[in-house]
Amino acid sequence: MKKLFCIILAITLVCAMSVTAFAAGGDDTITVVPGSKDIDVNAKYVDGSATPDVFSVDIEWGALEFTYSSAGTRVWDPATHTYTDNTTAGWAESGNTVKVTNHSNKGVAANFTFTKLGSITESITGSFEYNKVGTANIRYLLAGTEDSPSTADSVTATLTLSGVLASSRAAFEKVGTITVTLSSW
Numbered sequence: 001m002k003k004l005f006c007i008i009l010a011i012t013l014v015c016a017m018s019v020t021a022f023a024a025g026g027d028d029t030i031t032v033v034p035g036s037k038d039i040d041v042n043a044k045y046v047d048g049s050a051t052p053d054v055f056s057v058d059i060e061w062g063a064l065e066f067t068y069s070s071a072g073t074r075v076w077d078p079a080t081h082t083y084t085d086n087t088t089a090g091w092a093e094s095g096n097t098v099k100v101t102n103h104s105n106k107g108v109a110a111n112f113t114f115t116k117l118g119s120i121t122e123s124i125t126g127s128f129e130y131n132k133v134g135t136a137n138i139r140y141l142l143a144g145t146e147d148s149p150s151t152a153d154s155v156t157a158t159l160t161l162s163g164v165l166a167s168s169r170a171a172f173e174k175v176g177t178i179t180v181t182l183s184s185w
Helices: 002-017
Strands: 019-023 026-030 057-061 065-077 082-094 097-102 108-116 125-130 138-141 154-162 176-184
Touching: 057 176, 082 154, 097 108, 097 138, 097 176, 108 125, 108 154, 138 154
Parallel strands: none
Antiparallel strands: 019 026, 057 097, 065 082, 097 154, 108 138, 108 176, 125 154
16 A cells, blocks of 8 residues: 555656646746646737628709790891890709719719700700809719718719700700719729
């Protein structure tokens, strides 16, 4: 029994004398039992989530009806067989605006153009006025703000026609188109 006790005591002393702890990045030996070793734990964040571009743009427009009219008098001169023109003419419009509102998570550029219909022989042109500063016919709209759809960036383009429309066009008919072209920026 003494022999068994001595063997157990010898094993216990050998185990107590040297314990090796292994860790990534190094190893340290604990030479005293009881003893301890502090080991640093490191962490980092890797963003593996994707945020895809989502485009949602509202386009609203009015009636886009224009009336060309003249008023005044044309006085006949019987001696020269000519008229003295005392008339004024011009355009009146109803609902001549186009509004673009950006609800996207990316910025959007809106480009406005007016194109006269090819079958219209009169010299009609269209131009725009905007409620937002831009370059040429392009207006830049910021991406939407999270949790704030009521503050979405928008632009309103107001179309004005110029030129003369023939008196034979007494009913509304298509004279051109507005094209709104969107691109991301």
